[in-house]
Amino acid sequence: MTPTLLEVSGLSVRFHTEDGPLLAVDAASFTITDGEVVALVGESGCGKSVTAMALTGLLPRNADVEGSVRFAGRELTNESHRRLVSIRGRDIAYVFQEPMSSLNPVLTVGRQIGEVLRRHQNASRAAAERRARDLLVLVGIPEPARRLREYPHQLSGGMRQRVMIAMALACRPRLLVADEPTTALDVTIQAGILDLLRSASAETGASVLLITHDLGVVADIADRVVVMYAGRTVEESTVDNLFAAPSHPYTRGLLGAVPNPARRASGGLREIPGLVPVLRSAVDACTFADRCPSADDQCRTHRPESRPGPAGHPVACWHPATDDVRAEAHD
Amino acid sequence: MTMVEPTPVVRAPSRRRILRRLRRNSMAMTGGVIVIIAVLAALLAPIIAPYPFDATDFTAPAPQPPSLEHWLGTDELGRDQLSRVLYGLRASLSVGVLTVLLAVLLGVPLGLLAGFYGWLDPFVSRLTDLLLAFPFLILAVSLAVILGPSLFTAVIAIAIGAQVPGMIRITRGETLRLRDMDFVAAAIAGGARDGVLLRRHILPNSVNAIMVQATVYVPAAIIGEAVLSFLGLGIRPPTPSLGVLLASAQPFYRQAPWLAVFPGLVIVALTLALNLFGDGMRDALDPRQVDT
DSSP states (O other): OOOEEEEEEEEEEEEEETTEEEEEEEEEEEEEETTOEEEEEOOTTSSHHHHHHHHTTOSOTTEEEEEEEEETTEEGGGSOHHHHHHHBTTTEEEEOSOTTTSSOTTSOHHHHHHHHHHHHHOOOHHHHHHHHHHHHHHTTOSSHHHHHTSOGGGSOHHHHHHHHHHHHHTTOOSEEEEESTTTTSOHHHHHHHHHHHHHHHHHHOOEEEEEESOHHHHHHHOSEEEEEETTEEEEEEEHHHHHHOOOSHHHHHHHHTSOOGGGGGGTSOOOOOSOOOOOSSOOSSOTTGGGOTTOOHHHHHSOOOOEEOTTSSEEOOSSOOOSOHHHHHHO | OOOOOOOOOOOOOOHHHHHHHHHHOHHHHHHHHHHHHHHHHHHTHHHHOSSOTTOBOOSSOSSOOOOSSSTTOBOTTOBBHHHHHHHHHHHHHHHHHHHHHHHHHHHHHHHHHHHHOTTTHHHHHHHHHHHHHSOHHHHHHHHHHHHOSSHHHHHHHHIIIIIHHHHHHHHHHHHHHHHTSHHHHHHHHTTOOHHHIIIIIIHHHHHHHHHHHHHHHHHHHHHHHHHHHHTTSSSOTTSOOHHHHHHHHGGGTTTOTHHHHHHHHHHHHHHHHHHHHHHHHHHHHOTTOOOO
16 A cells, blocks of 8 residues: 555644634544545535645634644644745645736746745756746646746736646645646636646656545546535545445535536436535534435434445445445436 | 647737837836936036036126026026026935935835734834824924934935835735735745745835835925925025025015026926836836737
8 A cells, every 4th residue: 555645634723713713624634645636525615725725834823723734754733834834835735726816927937936946946047947947848838938938927827827737846746735726717728737737746746635626627637535514524535436425415415416417307406405504613413414314313413423434435424325326327 | 638728929028128118108208308317417417507506697687587698597696597406406306316215225124024924013004103193394303403404314304204104005005915915825835935925926016016106206305305495404505406496586486487487397397207207117017018
């Protein structure tokens, strides 16, 4: 078995806001092994991004982080701010959702990529420029020499996202965190960016934590999936297993909300009724109970812990589903 | 999958390109030419002035109206007004440039730090409020008492009393705005330290706002100097400045209107030219501006 690169266990994030405390992440746990692409899925407001930001201490000051983040054998929650800063961009790199605004408008593409290299590898200006050029080739940008001298506004959204990925890969990070990297892009561009993430991770050996609410994206490139709901990790499985045998009712709800031509006859899209609850503190109940078709008293009074479900992978549910949806979809 | 993405035809704004954009902007060019002429005239005043600024000519009753000998006439003491305007321009431009320089040197770093470090903000902001609330003339009088009235007293009084707080506010506001931008968040996630964030990401993106403010402040400082000199708190006669000239022309505006008109015109022209040039610079430096 490949060694574990990242092990998040019992990670909780509490924000102190003017309206009182807010529990954004509630004892989330998952692992990522070397070279693996793991998707973190869930609706908006489930704590996916907060979880990713918490890994390297990127959250604002009003956030309280508890639990453990072990990365390559080091406990990151105990690291000093200084050490975390040197880990960011070098060992753990981020790609964000908004390529249009994530590049500095007054610096050329070459300078921005070079800056990361000069910062973390003490590269000379000339070496940084050469490497920046190679990186643009790696991310599939034509005419790299010319693009290096251009400013972000001269590039399209898809190309800017490629530049962001080039910057993220510059120092050969061990973990690439991609937070909704294709959400802001045209559908035609999305597939290209996903291919790039996949191939770049294969080429550099980086693991990828892909945050998305788009299960189509998950099916495309992920090896494993972690489903988050209201700050908790509710199901963790390989992609095939998850699509074949989703055990948590929430996962099933998410899958039901994906357009699927095979199911059109049987009623089309199904939505999950209700909204993601906003939690002030940890509750001793299943947070999905109010929206769950199979919830009972136990769900409302006891918190389900994550344990191997009927399909063999961990699921945090008192009544995990047992049937195989692949059969249902093919009916 | 092959990607078909539009290839913008715009190229990076090199220095040559910035100049070309500026040249195409006729208003900015007019302003620039006037500013350059004014700067040259000020620098070369000792050479091109027809008379020393304090030489008196009593061949005709003073003040003389404009004539071939004295293009702008003479003042009440028979001194050549053209020479005095040239020397006055020199003093006024020095005050304008030095004041803004001081305001930028003090205000921009303080504004950056106040905007970036929340814990520092209350201190810096209260200091700005204090400076702005402090009556400008009382500050100028106190400074003149301590330092003695001079060009530098005027510079320090205008900078501290009005322009440093303004620069702090502008820079702080820009920093607060930029600090929350996605590219700053991306740079933080890329491991950028505070110094890099401020120098590479926040300051360069604030330059436009700072420059626009500076081009407004140069003429403001020139007028501020005129006020202080008028009150005897800035440049002292017989050394002329545009403000000193205006002030000393005041009792004679009926008999000798030219004494007030010419320094006044120079102030107006210089102020307008600086503003036009500043606007043009701002447009030319904007990398988002697309050439047509």
